[in-house]
Amino acid sequence: MKKYYPIMLDIEGKPCAVIGGGKVAERKVRSLLDCGAKVTVVSPQLTAGIKKLADENLVRVLEREYRWGDLKDHDLVYVATDDPEVNALCLREARQEEILINVVDKPDMCDFIVPAAIQRGDLTITVSTNGKSPMLSRKIREELEKMYGEEYAVFLEVMGDLRKMILSEWKDIRHRRAVFEKIVYGDVFDRYKNGEIQDLKKFIIDHFLQVPNGNDR
Ligand SMILES: C[C@@]1(CC(=O)O)c2cc3[nH]c(cc4nc(cc5[nH]c(cc(n2)[C@H]1CCC(=O)O)[C@@](C)(CC(=O)O)[C@@H]5CCC(=O)O)C(CC(=O)O)=C4CCC(=O)O)c(CCC(=O)O)c3CC(=O)O
Numbered sequence: 001m002k003k004y005y006p007i008m009l010d011i012e013g014k015p016c017a018v019i020g021g022g023k024v025a026e027r028k029v030r031s032l033l034d035c036g037a038k039v040t041v042v043s044p045q046l047t048a049g050i051k052k053l054a055d056e057n058l059v060r061v062l063e064r065e066y067r068w069g070d071l072k073d074h075d076l077v078y079v080a081t082d083d084p085e086v087n088a089l090c091l092r093e094a095r096q097e098e099i100l101i102n103v104v105d106k107p108d109m110c111d112f113i114v115p116a117a118i119q120r121g122d123l124t125i126t127v128s129t130n131g132k133s134p135m136l137s138r139k140i141r142e143e144l145e146k147m148y149g150e151e152y153a154v155f156l157e158v159m160g161d162l163r164k165m166i167l168s169e170w171k172d173i174r175h176r177r178a179v180f181e182k183i184v185y186g187d188v189f190d191r192y193k194n195g196e197i198q199d200l201k202k203f204i205i206d207h208f209l210q211v212p213n214g215n216d217r
């Protein structure tokens with residue numbers, strides 16, 4: 001069985017190319033923009049959505065067919081045309097330029113495949129089936145959407161703030177781990193979710209972070 005290596009790529013400010021300008025290409029463009037990439041689209045035809053993004057200067061558009069050389073100086077490329085010859089040519093150029101490539105719906109022409117994803121603030125949950133069943137990925141993503149609501153964004157924000165504070169102030173890693181464990185595995189978050197606790201950060205500070213002897217941390 002083939003195994004893919006799951007990572008989170010930092011593409012902020014990085015040049016990424018999308019070859020093709022249809023529905024699928026637009027989805028890929030939006031996902032790249034969402035993570036701060038500098039996107040160039042190459043396609044003779046463009047969806048209204050991509051045109052609008054170009055008018056707003058959010059993407060660069062080359063309104064023509066793909067040409068050898070278009071991928072140069074890009075870090076990542078999606079190919080979403082309806083032409084197998086273009087796919088094959090792009091793959092060859094990407095290999096030559098050592099650019100990460102995803103040819104939509106052609107896993108054997110992909111360096112990476114895309115998981116189904118949900119985002120709750122800084123919490124990202126992704127699902128992949130190793131390409132066996134994207135529809136199952138979608139179903140599990142929909143289930144996760146129901147289980148993990150926006151309140152997780154709030155919880156994570158609070159934990160991020162408190163963790164920074166604790167990392168800089170508490171000297172003993174065992175104490176730090178113990179307090180994180182108590183907060184995360186305890187019932188605080190459930191009580192916040194069902195409305196029992198209003199100010200989550202204040203509650204955690206008052207109930208978990210008061211150490212009687214400061215020197216003991
Ligand atoms: C390998 C992979 C490569 C890649 O694209 O990166 C791939 C490949 C293929 N997809 C196909 C079809 C469909 N893809 C979807 C949906 C999604 N496909 C996505 C990812 C991936 N798709 C990668 C593996 C992901 C994994 O490991 O699970 C998602 C998760 C992310 C995204 O694309 O953004 C997104 C769901 C997002 C969400 O809803 O959350 C649906 C359902 C729908 O339309 O709603 C269908 C129709 C039903 C069906 O076929 O299951 C076909 C056959 C094409 C044909 O029949 O001609 C192939 C080719 C093949 O399997 O060989």
Ligand SMILES: NC(=O)C1=CN([C@@H]2O[C@H](COP(=O)(O)OP(=O)(O)OC[C@H]3O[C@@H](n4cnc5c(N)ncnc54)[C@H](O)[C@@H]3O)[C@@H](O)[C@H]2O)C=CC1
Nearest residue numbers: 020021022023024025042043044045065066080081082086
């Ligand atoms: N729409 C969907 O949900 C799905 C699409 N696919 C596949 O994904 C691919 C793209 O799908 P759509 O966006 O719906 O297709 P589409 O037909 O809307 O778009 C194709 C795009 O490719 C561009 N194109 C054609 N030749 C080109 C060239 N030489 N250089 C640059 N751009 C070129 C066209 O201008 C057009 O913008 C197709 O291969 C399709 O079979 C597969 C599964 C689902």
